[in-house]
Amino acid sequence: MPELDKMGNGVTDTGGVTVRLPGMRVSYDGEAFDESSLAGTWTEQLQSWLDQAISAGLAEPNAMVLATANADGLPSSRTVLCKGLDERGVVFYTNYTSAKSHDLTSTRYASVTFPWYPLHRQVTVRGEVEKVDLTETKAYWNSRPRGSQLGAWASPQSRVVESRRALDTALNSIERRFDGVEEVPVPPHWGGWRIRPDSVEFWQGRQDRLHDRLRFVRTEDGWRIDRVAP
Structure with a gap:
């Protein structure tokens, strides 16, 4: 979290250099x-x-x-x-x-x-x-790369997922589903x-x-x- 100076302004430390946001x-x-x-x-x-x-x-x-x-x-x-x-x-x-x-x-x-x-x-x-x-x-x-197509099938976008592993597992499942399928269909x-x-x-x-x-x-x-x- 950025610190605040006496005036309540945000102060960011960038490698030892203090930057005051208003300036x-x-x-x-x-x-x-x-x-x-x-x-x-x-x-x-x-x-x-x-x-x-x-x-x-x-x-x-x-x-x-x-x-x-x-x-x-x-x-x-x-x-x-x-x-x-x-x-x-x-x-x-x-x-x-x-x-x-x-x-x-x-x-x-x-x-x-x-x-x-x-x-x-x-x-x-x-x-x-x-x-x-x-x-x-x-x-x-x-026109999309195959990886992007498979990702669109695998991701329940905006929903809560329990972990990154859950996403990777979903992608692996989709990869197996479309293994050997030349053209991945639009979801x-x-x-x-x-x-x-x-x-x-x-x-x-x-x-x-x-x-x-x-x-x-x-x-x-x-x-x-x-x-x-x-």
């Missing part, structure tokens, strides 16, 4: 990001920034923080990987019996944020969710979720914390562009 900051020096810089659609803009994150060599550039809430409004967040992007929305895959899927089934709404910290950028997509159809799910499933409890955005916000860090925030907002007549104060 930790990074100066954002990104270029101006205005309406004239935007692509014609949110999809093109997100793909452009994603391509730049990939070119910059960022780790897991398609990682996004997924936020959901259950029927009682209790929020949860976790990192998932974007595995689909087109005009319909962004897609990730998971266990349909997981906590996140229970939340999505209950509320039908979610938000994801791509956190590209080294580029001083982030993108937040928010909207209703829908399950990805089986044909699209199968196409992605067939009935596994598939994709698509977030169909009603808003997509592009955030570019700027000096003095006066960041640029441009948001695509869905309307009855198409998409509106709003500038939001930082």
Whole structure:
């Protein structure tokens, strides 16, 4: 646990160097990001920034923080990987019996944020969710490594397990089950979720914390562009 100084501020010991959390900051020096810089659609803009994150060599550039809430409004967040992007929305895959899927089934709404910290950028997509159809799910499933496929069969995601050994035993059982089977089938409890955005916000860090925030907002007549104060 971090110690607290006399002011109640968190103090972290990093190899003998004391760091006071209130003093930790990074100066954002990104270029101006205005309406004239935007692509014609949110999809093109997100793909452009994603391509730049990939070119910059960022780790897991398609990682996004997924936020959901259950029927009682209790929020949860976790990192998932974007595995689909087109005009319909962004897609990730998971266990349909997981906590996140229970939340999505209950509320039908979610938000994801791509956190590209080294580029001083982030993108937040928010909207209703829908399950990805089986044909699209199968196409992605067939591209996964066999080990990942077997793991999806073996893991009762989000449920309490008694030990790591229990998981390893479940995986061994699945390996025996599909031994000699060339193509592992898609589990009935596994598939994709698509977030169909009603808003997509592009955030570019700027000096003095006066960041640029441009948001695509869905309307009855198409998409509106709003500038939001930082």
